[in-house]
Amino acid sequence: MALTRRPGADHCGIAAAMSVIDGKWKVSLLWELERSPRRRFGELRRLVPGVSEKVLAAQLRELEQDGIVHREVHEEVPPRVEYSLTPVGQRLNAALESLGEWGAKHLLPDSA
Template identity: 40%
Template sequence: MHTDCKFETVLEILVGKWKPVIMFQLFTNGTMRFSELQRAIPAITKKMLTQQLRELEYHDIVHRKVYHQIPPKVEYSITEHGRSMGTIMEALNDWGRFHTAHLNQLYGEDEGRQSETFVDAIDNAAE
């Protein structure tokens, strides 16, 4: 590997319980309001959603658009730069399918089903 490895930068963006789920929602649904994201990801707290969105916004993966009106309206979408991650997401999906098949061979079909939902979600997000 090169001494100029930027793998940690990619992991900073992708790793975490919620970032891939948020990205999946935005890749799949397009522009979403904060409340729509909350409803789409019911297990996430408001504080955590805000934190994860800010981190994705910092990395220019997610765009935050504020409408100055009453009540306030904020929308989130994947940026043009964020869309460039589609190739990465697709590669991760391909490996996820390979790994799911591998787990099925090792443990049987039931064990692999746990991974299928996430793998299918990433597949849909990358399209």
């Protein structure tokens, strides 16, 4: 199991988890990867409106380094790259589901 190696993430489980999902688009990317087992870069860019190509690439790279996302390069012309959740990423999404339920119940109007 890959663990984050970010500074300060080793003293608390919450801090470690937050360091992995820290980034404006990461949770949206995790959600889209949960909805479909494999997504291409262009698909993710379309499905997460507002994210720039540069930021998308950087956040996917960080998620890959943290063991949350798997990047598979298919040797074709042109090259095809697909992203998918690792088992660790799937468990992270399961944990985020509870957080989303809490937010919907406590922060969204008319959701009680």
